[in-house]
Amino acid sequence: DAMVIQNPRYQVTQFGKPVTLSCSQTLNHNVMYWYQQKSSQAPKLLFHYYDKDFNNEADTPDNFQSRRPNTSFCFLDIRSPGLGDAAMYLCATSRRTGSGTEAFFGQGTRLTVV
Amino acid sequence: AQKVTQAQTEISVVEKEDVTLDCVYETRDTTYYLFWYKQPPSGELVFLIRRNSFDEQNEISGRYSWNFQKSTSSFNFTITASQVVDSAVYFCALSDSGNQFYFGTGTSLTVIP
Numbered sequence: 001d002a003m004v005i006q007n008p009r010y011q012v013t014q015f016g017k018p019v020t021l022s023c024s025q026t027l028n029h030n031v032m033y034w035y036q037q038k039s040s041q042a043p044k045l046l047f048h049y050y051d052k053d054f055n056n057e058a059d060t061p062d063n064f065q066s067r068r069p070n071t072s073f074c075f076l077d078i079r080s081p082g083l084g085d086a087a088m089y090l091c092a093t094s095r096r097t098g099s100g101t102e103a104f105f106g107q108g109t110r111l112t113v114v
Numbered sequence: 115a116q117k118v119t120q121a122q123t124e125i126s127v128v129e130k131e132d133v134t135l136d137c138v139y140e141t142r143d144t145t146y147y148l149f150w151y152k153q154p155p156s157g158e159l160v161f162l163i164r165r166n167s168f169d170e171q172n173e174i175s176g177r178y179s180w181n182f183q184k185s186t187s188s189f190n191f192t193i194t195a196s197q198v199v200d201s202a203v204y205f206c207a208l209s210d211s212g213n214q215f216y217f218g219t220g221t222s223l224t225v226i227p
Contacts (some may be wrong), residue, residue, distance in 0.1 A: 033215075034190075040220075040222075041219065041220075041221060042205065042207075042217040042218060042219045043159070043217050045214060045215070048214075059188035088157055090157075090159065092159070092215075100146075100147030100164060100166050100209055101164075102149060102161045103149075103159075103161070103163050103215055104161065105151075105157060105158055105160075106158065107157050107158040108157040108158065110157070
């Protein structure tokens with residue numbers, strides 16, 4: 001059974017129209033991550049939560065926001081998507097910090113901006 | 115700063131050949147963790163292996179083996195007798211004492227039947 005679930009798998013949005021991607025986990029992990037992966041590139045960390053503590057990467061555009069209402073769910077909000085935001089968005093979880101536990105990834109949401 | 119380099123962008127091999135994917139990392143931490151992930155066309159990153167910086171033992175799991183050498187800051191991955199199902203993008207990653215995973219740019223492996 002899938003442990004990190006992302007919805008939807010494919011999302012088409014209009015230029016400038018807000019969009020929300022969702023992620024849920026059944027692992028009860030403390031840490032949840034959002035990564036952006038563009039074609040043929042490495043996943044790029046946007047931000048992560050350790051429990052309710054939000055950690056934003058310095059180069060993550062303000063256009064990207066996140067919410068984590070509870071342990072199981074995490075959302076990625078893109079306030080005004082541009083063409084350059086078209087990418088695969090990956091959600092991941094890990095058990096805790098400093099222990100080197102692996103991250104578990106969802107199947108990703110592929111975002112197209114038209 | 116943490117950095118992971120996968121110099122091989124694309125590799126093609128014929129089925130049943132052995133193939134080695136290279137990974138070189140940089141870190142100033144004494145405690146760190148190294149990972150390999152497989153990303154098939156479906157998109158999900160699948161965890162393959164984790165190694166901590168204090169464990170240089172090589173590991174074999176079926177057709178997969180990993181060679182960790184701190185002296186050269188390398189963590190290479192070998193697939194023996196490759197199969198078409200091994201075709202995917204493979205990412206090497208480094209994790210430090212914080213929450214972050216630093217990924218290499220990936221190696222796209224194509225196994226030709």
